[in-house]
Amino acid sequence: MTLPSATLLAQSALSGIFIGSLYGLLGLGLSLSWGLLHVINLAHFAFAFLAAYLCYQLASVGGVDPLLTLVLIVPLFAALGIAVQWLLARFSLSPLNSLLATFGLTAIVEAGIQGYWTADFRKLESVYAGEKLRIGGLFVPIPELITLALAVALSFGIYAAMRHTRLGRALRALAEDAPIAAAFGINAQAHALAIAGVSGALAGIAGVCLALSFTLTPSSIYAWVGVVFAAVMLGGLGSALGPLFAGAAIGVSEAVTMAVASPSWAPIVSFTLLIALLLLRPGRT
Amino acid sequence: MLEVRGLCVRYGAAPALWNVSLTIGDGELVSLVGPNGAGKTTLVNAIAGVHKPASGQMTIDGRDLMALPAHRFCESGIALVPEGRRLFARMSVRENLEIGAYRVAARIEREAAIEGVCALFPAVRDKLDHPAASLSGGQQQMVAIGRALMAKPRLLLLDEPSLGLSPLMVHAMFGAIRDVHAAGTAVLLVEQNVAMALDIADRAYLLEEGRIVAKGAASDVRDHPDLRRAYLGATEQ
Ligand SMILES: Nc1ncnc2c1ncn2[C@@H]1O[C@H](COP(=O)(O)OP(=O)(O)O)[C@@H](O)[C@H]1O
Ligand SMILES: [Mg+2]
Numbered sequence: 082m083t084l085p086s087a088t089l090l091a092q093s094a095l096s097g098i099f100i101g102s103l104y105g106l107l108g109l110g111l112s113l114s115w116g117l118l119h120v121i122n123l124a125h126f127a128f129a130f131l132a133a134y135l136c137y138q139l140a141s142v143g144g145v146d147p148l149l150t151l152v153l154i155v156p157l158f159a160a161l162g163i164a165v166q167w168l169l170a171r172f173s174l175s176p177l178n179s180l181l182a183t184f185g186l187t188a189i190v191e192a193g194i195q196g197y198w199t200a201d202f203r204k205l206e207s208v209y210a211g212e213k214l215r216i217g218g219l220f221v222p223i224p225e226l227i228t229l230a231l232a233v234a235l236s237f238g239i240y241a242a243m244r245h246t247r248l249g250r251a252l253r254a255l256a257e258d259a260p261i262a263a264a265f266g267i268n269a270q271a272h273a274l275a276i277a278g279v280s281g282a283l284a285g286i287a288g289v290c291l292a293l294s295f296t297l298t299p300s301s302i303y304a305w306v307g308v309v310f311a312a313v314m315l316g317g318l319g320s321a322l323g324p325l326f327a328g329a330a331i332g333v334s335e336a337v338t339m340a341v342a343s344p345s346w347a348p349i350v351s352f353t354l355l356i357a358l359l360l361l362r363p364g365r366t
Numbered sequence: 367m368l369e370v371r372g373l374c375v376r377y378g379a380a381p382a383l384w385n386v387s388l389t390i391g392d393g394e395l396v397s398l399v400g401p402n403g404a405g406k407t408t409l410v411n412a413i414a415g416v417h418k419p420a421s422g423q424m425t426i427d428g429r430d431l432m433a434l435p436a437h438r439f440c441e442s443g444i445a446l447v448p449e450g451r452r453l454f455a456r457m458s459v460r461e462n463l464e465i466g467a468y469r470v471a472a473r474i475e476r477e478a479a480i481e482g483v484c485a486l487f488p489a490v491r492d493k494l495d496h497p498a499a500s501l502s503g504g505q506q507q508m509v510a511i512g513r514a515l516m517a518k519p520r521l522l523l524l525d526e527p528s529l530g531l532s533p534l535m536v537h538a539m540f541g542a543i544r545d546v547h548a549a550g551t552a553v554l555l556v557e558q559n560v561a562m563a564l565d566i567a568d569r570a571y572l573l574e575e576g577r578i579v580a581k582g583a584a585s586d587v588r589d590h591p592d593l594r595r596a597y598l599g600a601t602e603q
Contacts, residue, residue, distance in 0.1 A: 232421045248456070248466070257454045260416045262445050265437040266469040267515060 085340050088218045093340040094333050097359035099225035101326050101332020102232035103290055107305060107332075108324030109236055110162075116319020117256045117276050119170060120178050124183040125284050127190035130302045132158055132288025134198050135203045137164020139296060146291055147207045148173035148227070154285040169275060187302065195299040203297040204260040210293070224293035230257070231286060232325055239279070252276065256319055308335075308348070311355040330354075367392050367552060368413065368444075368521055373422030375408050382408040383576045390521060395543075397563040397584060401596050406556045407449045409573065410525045413554070414446035415439030418577050425456055426521070440469060443520030447527055449556075451510040455499035459509050466516025475528035476516065483512035486542055489533070502576065504535040511542065517541065521552045540566060545563045564588045572596065 085093075107129060114122045132154050140147040165186065169179060207224070214221040243249035252272055255264040260270050291297070309324075312331055316323020331354060335347040369388040375383040383405045390396050398406050411417040413424065424431040428444040445466070448521040454462050463483060467476040484491040489507035493501055498509060507527055514522055524543065528536040540562055547553050547566075557563035564570055570587040572580035580590040587593060 191370070247464075247473075250461055250464060251468065253457055253461075256453050257456060258452050260436070260450060262454075262465065264414050264416055264440060264448075265465050265513075266437050266440045267465070268435075268437040323388045 086185075086259055087341055090337065090344040092219055093199065093211065095219055095221070095338040096225070097333035097336030098329050099229055099330035099332070100336070102225075102325065103230040103287065103294070104285070104305075104309050104312045104328030104332055105236060105316075106228065106232040106287045106290060106328075107187060107230075107309045108316065108328055109321065110280035110287070111309065111319055112313045112316060112318055112324050113239070113276055113283075114280045115165075115176070115313065116317075117252055118166070118273050119179070120166070120174075120183070120277075121180040122165075122183050122280065123180055124165060124186040124190065125280065126302050126305055126309070127187040128158055128281060128284035128290060128298070129305075130159060130297065131190055131194060133193055133292040133295075133297055134203065136289045136292040137203050138198075140205055140292070141203075142209060144168065146203060147209070148291060151286065154289060155282045158285030158288075159278040159282040162277040162279075162284065165281075166274055166277030170270065189337050191299050191302055198297075198299070199351075200299055202293075205292045207293060218283035220296075224290075227293060228290040232328075235283065236322050236325040244322055248272075248275070257364040307352065315358055316357060367427050368554075369423070369425045370409075370413065371423040373409070373412065373419050373424065375405070375412050375417065375419045375566035377408075381420075381576060383412070383419075386573070386576070387580055388581075390552050390554055390570055391549070392520075393552050394569065395547045395549050395555065397557060397562055397567035397570040398462050398464075399560045399570060400585070403557075404573040404596075406573055407525055410446065410523045410554065410556055410575075411448070414444055414448075414523055416446065416448070420437060424443070430498040440517055440519075443518075444523065445514035445517040445519035445521070446523045447507075447510045447514045447525060449529070450488040453498040453506055453509055453513070455497070457498060458495050459498055459501070459549075460494040462509055462513050463494075463516050467518075469517065472518050473514060475518075479516045479518070481516060486515070486545060487512060492603060494538050501549065501603045504531050504538075507531060507535075507539060511539075511546075515546065519551060521554065522546060522557075523554050525556045526558060528556075528557065528562075536562070560593070 111122060111125050114120045135154060138148055139145045139150045159254045160352045168184065174182060209223045212223040243253060251267045255267060255269055255272055263269050308331060312324050312328040315327035338350050339347045370386060370388045373383055375384045385465060387407060400406055408417065412419045414568060429442060431439060454465065463480050463486060464476060467473050467479055488506050489505055490512060493505060498506065511527065527539050532540060555563055555567065564584045567584040570584045571578050572587055572593055574596050574602065579592045580587050
């Protein structure tokens, strides 16, 4: 095995950070709903893909700037998130049952996407896709840079809001002991809907990022589940910054593994990390 | 101010309270005593909105509580110091206190209220920015009481505030309860420490197996044969 050059390693690490920031962005909404609502929302991935296809449709067919589609997608997916939570809340499901219920929802959304857009590859040819910055010896693709910027801004923004706002405090109190929080006047149901709305909006934003950088097929929804779950669990449930950092760590390990070993080794990295973590920190879920 | 009439509470199918009636007047200090498992926590939690009763009536100043969702009980001036404290462990002491003043009405004066809590419990002042979980049991109990006081309650519900505390700390806790009462707040005090609870109270109720078996002036309940039976029955031959 020959060692790759420093430039190749640096380029790999950079692309790892980029893909890791998308893991983090996808994981952020998942982590909030899991940690704060105790809902393991598998449909988060399906919604992200639905948003990605919607962005593709509006941009490719409608000629809209892909980033401008956020104006429609963010409120639409916030509403979708709220609607799903409203339905789930009517059945007061355990986390495991919420996983099963949202798995069903994922299959429905996947079938819907396949029905409308077919199973063919779809790739958004946006104005951003051709652009590349060159910094030092490294290539920096613009779509990935946009994803990174959004992931960082949203993760840190939500982190700050959770710590420093009245709403954030109320959400943390509810996550720790909902009945006692309610006894002090915090409306658990309303806050759950708010979290679900934020989480849905995040799925929409992650979907736009997906459309900017990736070729879409309906079945590739599932390709993201394992690695994003790993990022969420590594980062800590309910944590706003955790998924971003854990996602970046996984992304970089994957990319460097690909560069020094072979691409087929990459998926093993995140799961090895996840299993190691679960073994080293028993009792944590 | 508080009127509970014919209250029945169940956990699933298992009944915990039967036909319980209890009143608390403005600014009154009422003790609720009874052996373990009698249903004291169940009653207090029902009054705070934490657990929904199966049937009965609860009113505060004539306002119906039974129809309210849990988060609206505190609007009537009810604040709970729950059994086992139940602080938000991962939040700082200050944040715990701020949750106490979550309601808009209490929120406006929250800085002054935090100052008031620190005046009542000086040990809390140095701990404001520490995680609640890092405090000793006694300090956590102070924060739990402080959190409830932040809501500016007219009726304070205290569920076993002396549980697990050192005798010195128990003494301090009762002193603080006396201060709160003296300032005009009505108090419902649940205590295993019956002697102290009856000492401090105007009136008292004795709860046994989900039913009120004695009530009246604290001194009368002290002499009630059921009280002796409830606490000594097993050992007294
Ligand atoms: N969450 C619960 N689920 C089921 N049963 C409970 C629950 N909490 C209390 N109980 C039962 O209700 C009865 C009264 O309990 P509790 O109100 O805690 O009594 P006390 O506070 O007087 O010790 C007991 O028989 C107890 O086992
Ligand atoms: Mg109890």
